[in-house]
Amino acid sequence: MEREALRIPLEDIPPEGLSLEFELGGEILADCIPLSAPLEARVFLIKRGIDVKAIGHVKTAVQLQCDRCLEEFVWPVEEDFEVEFRPKASMPHREETQLTREDMEVIFYEGDRIPVDDLVREQVLLAVPVKKLCQEECQGLCPYCGKNLNQGPCGCKLRRESPFAVLQELLAKKAHS
Numbered sequence: 001m002e003r004e005a006l007r008i009p010l011e012d013i014p015p016e017g018l019s020l021e022f023e024l025g026g027e028i029l030a031d032c033i034p035l036s037a038p039l040e041a042r043v044f045l046i047k048r049g050i051d052v053k054a055i056g057h058v059k060t061a062v063q064l065q066c067d068r069c070l071e072e073f074v075w076p077v078e079e080d081f082e083v084e085f086r087p088k089a090s091m092p093h094r095e096e097t098q099l100t101r102e103d104m105e106v107i108f109y110e111g112d113r114i115p116v117d118d119l120v121r122e123q124v125l126l127a128v129p130v131k132k133l134c135q136e137e138c139q140g141l142c143p144y145c146g147k148n149l150n151q152g153p154c155g156c157k158l159r160r161e162s163p164f165a166v167l168q169e170l171l172a173k174k175a176h177s
């Protein structure tokens with residue numbers, strides 16, 4: 001399906017709803033998070049008066065960089081979602097922060113098309129963890145020599161924590177004084 005076709009005109013949504021199934025290529029998402037697998041999506045759109053409800057599923061994998069060791073790793077994403085589209089013209093002025101009836105995610109759309117492609121990309125971004133770790137027990141980098149400690153110890157810690165090392169340092173100082 002072409003990109004343009006993923007902005008669904010309201011008039012194309014029949015009363016019984018519209019089922020879409022599509023795949024987006026390994027495009028770079030906003031926030032510079034590259035996809036490492038195609039983004040597979042299923043979306044069902046159904047009208048509720050002037051609102052449109054979207055129920056769907058996204059599946060892909062993204063390439064992230066570990067916050068601790070800076071290595072790149074692949075994070076699989078598979079999420080169900082349910083959001084409600086409302087015309088921007090109906091956006092409440094004073095109640096913007098008010099929660100909706102069911103705490104459902106609400107997206108305000110402009111014009112007469114539902115941006116389904118933006119919707120699925122956003123769902124992927126929502127699934128990306130705030131703290132990005134290649135593994136829960138990631139050891140990170142040594143603050144002294146910069147070695148990736150997941151690949152084994154570097155020796156700095158040993159040198160700093162061994163009481164003998166401290167003693168040796170003291171003896172060496174004494175010898176020089």
Ligand SMILES: [Zn+2]
Pocket residue numbers: 066067068069070071133134135138139140
């Ligand atoms: Zn890591």
Ligand SMILES: [Zn+2]
Pocket residue numbers: 142143144145146147154155156157
């Ligand atoms: Zn080190």
